[in-house]
Amino acid sequence: MSVDGVDFVHRQLGPEDGVPLILLIHLAGNLDNWDPRVVDGLAARRRVITFGNRGVGGSGGSTPDTIEAMAHDAVRFIRALGFDQVDLFGLSMGGFITQVIAEEEPHLVRKVILAGTGPAGGHGIDKVPALAVQATIKGTLTRQDPKLSLFFTDTASGRRAGRALLQRLEERTDNRDRDISLPSFRAQLKAVRRWGRRTPSDLSAIRQPALVANGENDRMVPSQNTIGLAARLPRSELIPLYPDAGHGGIFQYHEDFVARALGFLES
């Protein structure tokens, strides 16, 4: 759909009524980076909308280099769909965007789910771009998807969970989203670095109910950020950190996560 001249790619799944749940994906991700088990699991009971933000994948325009601008683009997209109340589910960088929208648009946002993410100025977040680039290069040298080392623990079950996710991400064969472009990836890296270097927010302005989740050993957005979000958000609920899991914990434990997310949204 076109908003102010920018075409946003998106997919709608699930029932056509109820408060829609808008999914905001991680750094470098496109529509096909959502675990189908999570999307389909949520869509079994909720109206789910995945979308590519400005300049990402099949969406037009150029990717902004601040999280705030990404949030404003997402709000324009949501309003263009005609919604005046939505739930948000942000993963990693998508969680940064979700926090900005929740704070700036208290009437638009009913509830938020924050996974593998952290607050502005959170511990280690300014290191995410360097980690992502390093893992990308190392992945090329070893012919291994960098997501395995970035999203999963280096244990037998962590590696198994990583390979299983990579397979699930290939299940969709028709109408796949376009890969992110190098300039868009660069702009996102800059935005993430800026978010990591921002003055820490006290989070008290986010008044919506928030469900917070992550693996216990996230080496991208260190898990202590998840604990910090749960501690400082005024109305938060923390899913016990998933054991032997990292940044991709909600994909590794998709059954448990989907059940808890649905329970949170419907409570």
Added chain:
Amino acid sequence: MSVDGVDFVHRQLGPEDGVPLILLIHLAGNLDNWDPRVVDGLAARRRVITFGNRGVGGSGGSTPDTIEAMAHDAVRFIRALGFDQVDLFGLSMGGFITQVIAEEEPHLVRKVILAGTGPAGGHGIDKVPALAVQATIKGTLTRQDPKLSLFFTDTASGRRAGRALLQRLEERTDNRDRDISLPSFRAQLKAVRRWGRRTPSDLSAIRQPALVANGENDRMVPSQNTIGLAARLPRSELIPLYPDAGHGGIFQYHEDFVARALGFLES
């Protein structure tokens, strides 16, 4: 074989007599990055030795961050094998190393083959590290081997040649070399940048016969460097630049290249 406490991985092919031909591989390459058609083609008539320099692939030690130190390591390896005269064949960064050895060891080196390479301070060589890193990241985002864009032209026949090379590089199944480590790759990037920023050498000190080859459209080590080598090396022979080919031109035209290389070595 162990030299001063460092184990160098290497492979010997072809006849066991005659002046050996030592192959020096490109940035990030290991023993398995040599096109088997080129190695086997040369080994049909020459004693061929591929090796992993210090810290690269299965070789021990840590990779130095200057081309000069890499040259000194290669000379130690060659002498430890008991050779007092060799031919050298260097591809890209391996060609930088070859030039240093040829200049510093005029009695050790009989003839040199220089492919996809250029002199110290050559045009655009200081940009190779940035190009390699960019292509690596873009390759990950698009799930495509970066070698396709770095080594081949973006035309129907260039893309076909690239895919064919990638298949040939997978032919060997037993005893493959280890992938290069990230610290070794970083050290090589630094060495290549330094080589690109060095004061241009006049090449007059390289007195050995030199065969020079490349594709006509090398976007890594721009092809004008190949022309420059041929023009300034005192005893050079230039293979007409391969049409619709880039940095991997000698692999794309392996039959022609092998025939000319053998002719040059045996003349």
